[in-house]
Amino acid sequence: MKILIANRGEIAVRIIRACREMGLPTVAVYSDCDRGARHVRDADQAVHIGPSPPSQSYLRIDRLLDAARATGADAVHPGYGFLAENAAFARACRDAGLTFIGPSPDAIEKMGSKTGARAIATRAGVPVVPGTDEPFAAAATDRQIVDAATRVGYPLLVKAVAGGGGKGMRAVETPDSLLNAVRTARSEAGSAFGDTAVYFERRLIRPRHIEIQLLGDCHGTIVPFVERECSIQRRHQKVVEESPSLAVTPALRGRIAAAAQSVAKAAGYTSAGTIEFLLDEDGSFYFLEMNTRLQVEHPVTEMVTSIDLVHWQIRIAQGERLSIDPERALAPHGHAIECRIYAEDPDQGFMPSPGLIRGVRAASGPGIRNDGGVVAGYTVPVFYDSMIAKLIAWAESRGAALARMERALREYEVLGIRTTIPFFLWLMREPDFVDGRFDTTYLDQVLASRRGDSFMTLTEPEETELAIAAGLDAWWRATSGAASSSRASGSAWKSAARQDALRG
């Protein structure tokens, strides 16, 4: 089986690694700005699919199918994002005689609609967050909208039916801001997903985001895994994930896993997927949505179960029966935590910081996994999500995993651009995070309370050491050419000096 990876960045690298381990040849695809990207170098073959904007390359179904034909690929792995949850793409692959490494187009479609997925969960006997069962018609009157909101109750969330990542979502505290929130959510959903349909959900006050990974084979077996805790979110985007959750007892785990399994069964689900739940303070949990793909945070599950989810996605697509011991999948060994490292400047409100990466030295050592997608000399493009790597730490306990993560973050060097590593260093010592006292509102609140304080705090000796290092560096450069200089003939420094000279 030759596999075309319809994606880029770290997830393309991750999938290529699995293929190589399984002895399967790989085909990468790339846009204009990704010619020098790592996934292109790692794959056996690589095909150019168009200009840098995603709509002209990574989202072009026709070009991806052409690339598969041109290289003789038999299967397509969509990764996450881009076309991973696009039923038309899964269908087009099938129609072209390609194996789509993911669920059926039918299952993607059923679970892709948030209201449709809620209905399936309800029929499977799984509680959903109270809300409207159907999206509003575009022609719904203000009166109908207000009445529906009153039935659901405040505070509530306006959510896009096609939504994800917080897009097209608005929190409404009181009735007077309702209509305005519906309007903005609709327009945001329209531009983000091409679908303006929205619905209401009651907003839980302090929920945790708990999700269940599962695998389903083509013979009716579905295996749920130990939960992931994904409550650490900045503006509805997960930034840290861990497994297991401090808030989930073995008994609760069994109940949530069984609920996830019955939803997946009801959807006729195959391949890897994730069912997201909100866990309320009183221990009750509610179905939120299903992600019909491999998730960004899948490594934490792999680390605590020693089961390779991407291998299994491929084996399932090859028709193999799941032979995982269900008890093992639900019994975590130790604790794993993941930090999503973004090319963003945490001191500038997490502004993207694209640009040339001069050097990378990923953390390593015991219990550390680095799922990276960039190399030195690569320019982080402005066209895509700015995540450059995922750093995962495993240890026997949560406390040891946090200490190991902090150690690895200090080791991790990305030169030339700003990253979110200093923010994670701060978080690893934030008392509420360390003690596990958090819910999905925690991170935005604790960040707001810092009022923009810098994450680049230095001790007095560190500041002096930096001045000494910069002084020596300047001295070496000023005296370079002198016989004994140990100044490397650094091309980066030379070109920077040239630029300085040109700017006068």
Add this chain to the structure above:
Amino acid sequence: MTFEIEVNGRTRRVSVERAGTEPGQFLVGVDGTTKVVDARRVGEFGISLLFPGDAHAGTAIDLAPGSAPGEVLAHLAGRTIRIVVNGRRAARRGADTSGTAHGEQKVTAPMPGRVVRVLVAQGEGVAARQPVVVVEAMKMENELRSPKAGRVKDVAVEAGTSVEAGRVLIVIE
């Protein structure tokens, strides 16, 4: 040789001279306090420092060129710190974004994207670092802040406008 070095916004006077004839041995003064430093370059960006007089304490720092003249981005134990060497000119440039800027200031798009929301109106008073416009780029909504306290002189875009990097969005006076 003496340099003026700004680390994290604080300017230090750093003097460097060789200590003896052994390679890598230096006397380095920072604001008048001098230390013996054993320094080695490691690769293109790395510097290893040992301080024989401070119980042989050591530290590893990487320095890579930044985007502005004289600017260096240093890496020290997971943090990225901006350093400016001999940069009275560059230091002033840096101060433009520090919240104490003077005169008319423009808020520009840092990268190509789309204006999602304009948070201020023409004539409105703004505080330093107050968010003034939200631009979506790289799949994220980014709040751009006012570089200074002042009044909004001009709003050059509206929600929905696609912008190129460097496009002026808001002018503060």
